[in-house]
Amino acid sequence: MTQTGRTARYTYGYRRSPDQDARAPARHPVIVVGAGPVGMTTAIDLALRGVKVVLLDDADRIGEGSRGICWAKRTLEIFDRLGVGEQLVEAGVTWKLGKVFLGDDLVYAFDLLPEDGHKMPAFINLQQYAVEKVLVDRVLELADIDLRWCNKVVALEQRNDGVRITVETPDGHYTLDTDWLVAADGARSAVRDLVGLGFAGVTFEDKFLIADVKMAAEFPTERRFWFDPPFHSGQSALMHRQPDNIWRIDLQLGPEADAQAEQAPERVIPRLKKMLGDIPFDLEWVSVYRFNCRRLERFVHGRVVFVGDAAHQVSPFGARGANSGVQDAENLAWKLAAVLDGQADAALIDSYDRERAQAADENIAHSTRSTDFIAPHSPAERALRNAVLSLAPHAEFARRMVNSGRLSVATVYDTLLATLDEAPFAGSAKLGAPVPDLPVRTRDGRSGHLLEHLSGGFEVLYVRDGATPSAPDGVKLTVIGEDLIDEQGMFAQRFDASPGATYVLRPDHHLTARLRSFDAGKVDAAISRALGR
């Protein structure tokens, strides 16, 4: 990957930490390496669960380029739980429609939010630096997070009960001990190198030009993708709206393109003019990429846990990079908190590996299929791809094969932590998946959504049937029909609820058990199981 950076959007200062003057290495429960979206999500989620976190970043700035721009509903729901969801939705561009063109002709359109009544939209587009700024502000509000800029991990030693690291700063080196180290330091993870892990996978030969362009244009707010457009013959193109009159444009350049030469404005501007016509525009950011799909074999190595791009990498078609990273962070945070709190054994962290490896495999599979469709490997593959495209206007089955990126949705964990259904349940809620959102009214008459009323801990949703159940200690019990009113009948529908039906939610809002009637013993057992006990 090569890129011409823009100047940093936000710069932060290095500050000396008292740990640097300590006689013996200071010990912390969790150190997170990397203050990108994934590292900051991990830190915020942990802090909200009462865990003190040291967050290290080797730079002093955020905002080198726009990079990730599409934030999926599940990610926004996580951000909302962390207290920044509404702010991000307000700042971003909300969209849910995708259109695929062959030449000038529309061949396929899709709506990414098939259910209504969700608080969060299917997607927003917002520059990664804008998301990072909001997350940094949130980090700075939380006393339990100690954010240290210009702190670079240069050595690492695994111990039985933790990790010892050497950190380089403008003031020299110092040593830290931690129970758990979370590596959120991106695709070129230094921690991964220090642990000595390979990062094998597939590199796609095709190169893609990615440009952010500022222009006052009134193109529709939807994801538009072209195969073989008249303005970029034989290749693909993608256009996406961002806030502040910024538009993301991806142009496929083919395998032979010279990455360095293609970034020169005198090469980029004529390409964009062919696409945009006479609209005046300014070039905000340009980069030429080759994509990788790869993952670590295991995400947990002793007390070092890898999240986000440090653990796995995908092509951008499908918005599965940053989104899956944020979902890694939330999967890990409650588990680490439970382990540090003594509620669960360290073995619970292995379930992070299993669940998020499943998600990574899904994301890599989808992203690989999309990239193979967009950039076929051989003339023979291209002929088949073109056959799909030419049939698409005439046959529904072919439209369903057109793959310009299958956009990120939450993974349904096929996990040992879940308790298998004893009785059948229909509805859009699925065991192992995050629970679907829906409109509710509170006892005092306020309208809202289910997800914003959920605690960050284990929670039992029970549909009133006249009994007086009690949840285990420390577990919130919400009575549907009393605490929350299912005014529009959507809870009944989406959860296939009947009087007495009982749902056990994990702290990350994934459904881990459901029963046709409340049973304290079974609820207790389901929670123990979800804690890996």
Added chain:
Amino acid sequence: MKLVTVTQFASPDAAYVALVEARRGLSEPEAAALDAKLVLILANHIGDLDVLREAIALAKPNSASS
């Protein structure tokens, strides 16, 4: 094996002629494009991934049939 390999056509000759006539007069790339479309259309009509995989195995250059 789910794939049917005994003839299902009342007149196998007529079916073959229909396929031959479809490509008559086409260049090689045009015929390849036609074949690709036919494969997709017929695969979808069959709608069974197991059958499709068995058919692919039978058609592959290294299979016993060629």
